[in-house]
Amino acid sequence: MGLLHHLLSRTVSTPSKSHHLLFTQFSHQFSTSFLITKTPKKFKKKRKKKESPRTKLVQTEPNLISHFESILTRDAHFRFLTKTKEYLSKQPQQILRLDDAGKLHQPLGFPRGRKVLKSILRHPLILQTYRHSDNKIWVGFTDFMDQLLLTESEIANRLERQRVDVVRKLLMMSANKRIPLSKIYHNRLLFGIPEDFRDRVVKYPDYFRVVVEEDGKRILELVDWDSSLAVSALEREFLVDEDKVKRAFKFPVKHGKLLELDFEDERKLNLLNTLPLVSPYSDGSKLDMWTLEAEKYRLGVVHEFLSLTLEKRAYIHNIVEFKEEFSLTKHTYQMLLKQARTFYLAGTEMNWCVFLKDGYGGDGELVDKDPQVVFNERLYEYADMQELESR
Template sequence: MEPSLLLSSPSSSTPLPFFLSNTLPFHSKPKLSTKFNCTLQKSHFWGSNLSWVPSQSHHGRPKLDAVRPIITAAVKRRKELPFDNVIQRDKKLKFVLKVRNILVTQPDRVMSLKTLGKFKRDLGLDKKRRLIAVLKKFPAVFQIMEEGVFSLKFKMTPEAERLYFEETRVRNEMEELVVVKLRKLLMMSLEKRILLEKIAHLKTDLGLPQEFRDTVCHRYPQYFKVVATQRGPALELTHWDPELAVSAAELAAEENRIREMEEQNLIIDRPPKFNRVKLPKGLNLSKGEMRKIMQFRDLPYFSPYSDFSGLRPGSREKEKHACGVVHEILSLTLEKRTLVDHFTHFREEFRFSQQLRGMLIRHPDMFYVSLKGDRDSVFLREGYRDSQLVEKDRLLLIKEKLRTLVNVPRFPKGPARRIVEDSMRESDGREDESGQEEEEWSEDVDNLLSDDDWSDEDDDDLPPDFDEDGELLEIGQGKTIKQDSRQNDEMVLLPVFADGRPREQW
């Protein structure tokens, strides 16, 4: 017989039975269960009667009476330092670019620190943070000027300003390439139309100018136009170009095919190449995970420019198309990377699933998701080799020059400090030589002053005589110095008034 305990509640006279059982099959510890106003009966585990059949809710959607199982990605994410270091080294550069974008909007590119204080929230700074201390950390980029007592202004250094003008000139020359990127982005969308506020999220990554809404979007009506929608202005495609509807993956596959054909024509017989999946070093996958990746890769390729309205959401074919779209957008970016949140803004245009981050992690052979920084970033793996881009754009070369200026320290350390120390040693050597010359010059002067008419018996270098009897004077624990009580009556000066009368001494 199972033990039972009856407790009476102070608020009512009805007994409250507690069912305590140590023979429950699913629990190693005793479980306390309650029943109100019921008879005590022997029963099995109460959760065995839960139904997993979906039922209709009041909204018409099916729901489960029990908790749904957690859905996890097929592959665990692995941390890779080469990609994470790319995010770390651009932290200071991103802050400098934000300040520069604010500065160039001012007349003559000169701005007061008081005006810059209004943008502290946009710069991610605390209210108590001193702007002058932050700007002084970049002495090769910003220059602080003092105008008046309480007026401090800053501007770019000549080298940083020269890089800014060069970047502006390169952006103007690359406007045609920017137009091609916008056309390809619109051609991949479902309705060939994207809101301008969504395109603005990829503005920096695609290399678009800051005012692209008023410049590029209106200069090429033969390719696209700005239309008004219920959710705001949008950019709509007006001309479909089949020559642009070729993805970067298709071009790379064609190049590999041509290369393999050239190798087959060689006389030397080569061992057959197995079609393997390139995975990052150290990523150990199980046979099941590797099988899923290979099966996904063997699926027919869906071009990101094809019509995907008939693909069923959640199917493997739809995920294949989504991976192709992400791959193509990353190939259009300057640094072959962007934020994961930027892709979430295009769920409606490209029919991305709600588990977009999980989809990117499931394909480590194509993408890498970094958790460094404020928001997660996604990298195109084939665009990098040991944290360095394989192909660098002209804008990226200018960006690297600016990064060099940002990394210039306020106080030199390391190699720069050694150069300063070497220069100090050289200056010390010059001081030693000058010291020897001064000694020789002083000896000559002493010889000139060796005459009795110019000499004086009193030595000015001796300390003053504080002992009248000429006794030994001890100073701390040092040597005992004997003081001579010699006095020269001729050199004693007595205090007198202006009319010559002697003055009383204290």
């Protein structure tokens, strides 16, 4: 017993390096410190999840402009109507089997997993279902909608020359004065261009030439430059209200504090850096991409692009499709966001819509309504009716 006590007391009082290492390994292997230092999951503070650009809104209070935001709400409300109208119009006899329609949630614009019949029944004046001789249920337009489509066709015929000029201006803005026909077709509703425009262009050989490339892609080329069309909306406005156009875009001069300028002198200096305007009908592809002049050009292009649209607005996918033709960059969103005097961006960071503010009055109504816009608004009214109101 005395020997054992002697050995133990010696070990404790003069621990060797080997003893210390064994003790450390032993204590780590059987450590109970986690009982004290670990915080139970239920008491852990949750990290705030970063909002996705898919859902993060571009604008928040107090910068929201309600009448612009309400237009996007209207777009969402009538997405099924507008997409189904386009899809059905291109089908043989303008009909579609209900079973097939149920598989086309994206082309028809109804939510995935929902019954398409529910969306059809929301618009009884526009769409109807009926049982065909094959005992299958089919979807088609009502007789009332057929009459509306005839009216829309008349509008397209009446405004054909006006739409032709819009396409000519788009070609004149493009880098090589040529745009794939498919791009114009994909964005035709934006400009009021009719469904059969690809067939109509052959009627205007003095303006357009269709070139088929080796891969089969059809390219629309400009035949003749028209100086009278190469005047932007901003340049026309400049002749009427010079000060207003000078204030359209803001390009602050980066100058040192040593200048000690007062407000008025700084405003005049900034004004010098705002002008002159760079015409969107000049060749922007030759500009140094990151210069102030190139940014003025790109802003002018987007401004003119929006001025040519029916509703003086466009979504990101509309603008991105012409990125190469108009020498735009991936920073278009940030560029437009800085110019709040002229543009209003709504929606989410991933799916934003840009409005040309001057195209709208204080009440949120378009200053100039194209006949196609008037027709669309009437269609929306009918689409929300369960039956025709007696006059």
